[in-house]
Amino acid sequence: AQTVTQSQPEMSVQEAETVTLSCTYDTSESDYYLFWYKQPPSRQMILVIRQEAYKQQNATENRFSVNFQKAAKSFSLKISDSQLGDAAMYFCALSGYALNFGKGTSLLVTP
Amino acid sequence: DTGVSQNPRHKITKRGQNVTFRCDPISEHNRLYWYRQTLGQGPEFLTYFQNEAQLEKSRLLSDRFSAERPKGSFSTLEIQRTEQGDSAMYLCASSTSLAYEQYFGPGTRLTVT
Numbered sequence: 320a321q322t323v324t325q326s327q328p329e330m331s332v333q334e335a336e337t338v339t340l341s342c343t344y345d346t347s348e349s350d351y352y353l354f355w356y357k358q359p360p361s362r363q364m365i366l367v368i369r370q371e372a373y374k375q376q377n378a379t380e381n382r383f384s385v386n387f388q389k390a391a392k393s394f395s396l397k398i399s400d401s402q403l404g405d406a407a408m409y410f411c412a413l414s415g416y417a418l419n420f421g422k423g424t425s426l427l428v429t430p
Numbered sequence: 431d432t433g434v435s436q437n438p439r440h441k442i443t444k445r446g447q448n449v450t451f452r453c454d455p456i457s458e459h460n461r462l463y464w465y466r467q468t469l470g471q472g473p474e475f476l477t478y479f480q481n482e483a484q485l486e487k488s489r490l491l492s493d494r495f496s497a498e499r500p501k502g503s504f505s506t507l508e509i510q511r512t513e514q515g516d517s518a519m520y521l522c523a524s525s526t527s528l529a530y531e532q533y534f535g536p537g538t539r540l541t542v543t
Contacts, residue, residue: 323472352530363535364473364521410472413528416486417463418523420472 321346323413325421332401334430338397339386340424342411344404348372352414353387353394359407370394372427403428431454434535436522442541443512450508451538455524463532464497465521466514473521478506479528512542 322345332338344353355367367426370378370387382402391397398405406428412418435454441447455462460481465473476495477487481502486534490496494512500506519539523532 320515341492354531356534366531369531409458412472417465417475417478417489418532419471419475422470422472 321348321413321415321419323411323419323421324422325411328422329425329427331427331429332398332405334401334403336401337397337399338401338426339396340411340426342394342421343423344394344411344413344419346391346413346415353385354412354414354418355385356410356412356420357405357407358410359404363413364410364418366393368396375417387390387428398426401428403430434522434524434533436538437534438538438543440539441543443529445513445514448508448510449512449540450496450505450506450524451540452504452519453522453524453535455522455531456505457500459526459533460502461522461525461532463523463525464505464507464512466491467521467537469518476507478490497514501529509540512540514542516540517542 324343324412351372354368357367357379368380382399384397410423411421437452463478467473477497479499494510497507519537521537523534525532538543
């Protein structure tokens with residue numbers, strides 16, 4: 320069975336600072352994808368970044384980057400230069416025939 | 431690309447009534463997924479289609495839940511004899527069969543009174 324664990328229910332960061340959200344997962348598959356999704360309050364889920372397990376290079380998308388540690392089954396998201404619009408629930412997800420999600424981390428951005 | 435759309439956005443129903451939700455995927459996406467999200471939780475997979483074929487339905491929560499995608503385009507999710515525990519956000523997502531990333535609609539929030 321696949322599992323995804325996000326151990327930080329809430330995180331807070333000041334504008335312009337950097338924050339890292341943690342995710343660990345478990346799978347018996349050798350080839351898989353990992354994702355971070357953002358869900359702003361009362362708004363729809365948006366794909367932030369994806370990582371292919373076979374790629375050693377960590378994915379980056381503008382201010383968002385990941386630290387993918389395959390052996391440790393760890394997949395953290397770093398948000399640099401945080402902005403007020405980054406405030407949202409962030410979900411880590413693991414691919415199977417469907418996505419398996421963690422419980423999410425609520426990110427608060429303070430001015 | 432108009433994105434994934436879902437209707438209605440909100441539904442309030444009385445316990446015991448049947449409800450049906452509709453999802454229109456991104457037009458070139460042949461895979462369509464349904465998830466349920468309760469407060470404070472991540473989305474929970476229910477079922478998915480590739481074109482009109484329902485490839486996985488064992489995760490539907492009970493036999494009161496059913497889904498269709500008759501022409502391989504839009505899909506409907508029906509809940510019969512609703513219960514208060516069915517209150518949740520129902521999310522639809524779509525993807526191509528060549529990619530793992532899924533694109534989500536805004537969801538239908540169901541409240542059962």
